[in-house]
Amino acid sequence: MNQTTSKKIQYDWVDGVRTVRTVEVPKKKKTDELKKQLKQIKTVWAEIADEIKADVKATRQRDPAAKSDAEVLLLYSGVHALAAYRVAHRMHQNGHAFAARALSQTARFITGIEIHPAAKIGRGLLIDHGMGVVIGETAEIGDNCTLYQGVTLGGTGKDVGKRHPTLGNNVMVGAGAKVLGPFTIGDNTKIAANAVVLVEIPENCTAVGIPAKVVKREGIRVDDDLDQIHVPDPVAQQIRRLEEKLASLEAELADVKKNKEKKK
Numbered sequence: 001m002n003q004t005t006s007k008k009i010q011y012d013w014v015d016g017v018r019t020v021r022t023v024e025v026p027k028k029k030k031t032d033e034l035k036k037q038l039k040q041i042k043t044v045w046a047e048i049a050d051e052i053k054a055d056v057k058a059t060r061q062r063d064p065a066a067k068s069d070a071e072v073l074l075l076y077s078g079v080h081a082l083a084a085y086r087v088a089h090r091m092h093q094n095g096h097a098f099a100a101r102a103l104s105q106t107a108r109f110i111t112g113i114e115i116h117p118a119a120k121i122g123r124g125l126l127i128d129h130g131m132g133v134v135i136g137e138t139a140e141i142g143d144n145c146t147l148y149q150g151v152t153l154g155g156t157g158k159d160v161g162k163r164h165p166t167l168g169n170n171v172m173v174g175a176g177a178k179v180l181g182p183f184t185i186g187d188n189t190k191i192a193a194n195a196v197v198l199v200e201i202p203e204n205c206t207a208v209g210i211p212a213k214v215v216k217r218e219g220i221r222v223d224d225d226l227d228q229i230h231v232p233d234p235v236a237q238q239i240r241r242l243e244e245k246l247a248s249l250e251a252e253l254a255d256v257k258k259n260k261e262k263k264k
């Protein structure tokens with residue numbers, strides 16, 4: 001045996017008789033494979049750590065109550081839920097769906113935030129307060145978004161396949177808002193607290209109410225020109241038109257009568 005091989009016991013069956021022999025296997029191949037796997041694991045953990053760092057930074061930047069990185073990392077349930085998600089998402093991507101779900105459900109039990117491991121979440125997400133946040137399986141979230149407590153990125157129950165919304169970059173979804181369906185919320189858009197969004201909202205808008213409507217676009221107020229209370233009465237309009245016609249006919253008749261009398 002030389003230094004590049006190691007001994008291995010191998011069992012064979014020869015003419016119905018079990019034989020035992022020692023074979024030499026190349027050592028280098030084994031260590032190379034192990035090294036490759038360790039390198040892959042290190043890269044994945046470095047990626048996850050980098051993403052968690054970005055989440056902590058986002059919390060420090062956007063939550064005025066956050067006083068230090070240590071406080072955010074140790075005490076913010078949104079950051080804990082995201083850290084668990086970032087690990088669970090990798091597990092899900094590598095085919096360990098059950099283990100990934102188990103991890104996400106454990107995180108939900110601890111933080112009150114449910115993020116499906118298959119959801120796609122960008123960098124620098126702030127989940128403020130967090131309790132009651134639900135992010136569905138086919139939801140997608142861009143970079144630098146903010147979600148407050150009680151937000152649901154869910155489905156209506158009518159769609160199959162892609163059922164959950166896609167948020168662009170820098171989107172803010174206020175406390176208690178529900179965004180339901182497989183549509184897009186454009187970049188830099190704000191969804192007001194308690195709104196229920198059922199259709200696509202373009203970028204740079206503010207949407208409020210149930211069902212949510214755009215009230216601001218590019219910072220300018222959008223007037224809702226449909227007055228639901230002072231709707232014109234179509235019967236009254238028709239009567240007014242008939243009255244106008246009658247008046248013009250009466251005027252014409254009066255002219256005809258006048259001309260007739262003149263001729264006499």
Ligand SMILES: CC(C)(COP(=O)(O)OP(=O)(O)OC[C@H]1O[C@@H](n2cnc3c(N)ncnc32)[C@H](O)[C@@H]1OP(=O)(O)O)[C@@H](O)C(=O)NCCC(=O)NCCS
Pocket residue numbers: 129148173174175176190191192193194195206208209215216221
């Ligand atoms: C929507 C929001 C982001 C403000 O966005 P904005 O672009 O600055 O909009 P404005 O404040 O100018 O409001 C625009 C209109 O929407 C109305 N509006 C604002 N928030 C609303 C809400 N949650 N529900 C209903 N209407 C709302 C305003 O009264 C205003 O109406 P008006 O023009 O008739 O006066 C903010 O009101 C909001 O809801 N933030 C959520 C924050 C949150 O969840 N915090 C929880 C911390 S724990």
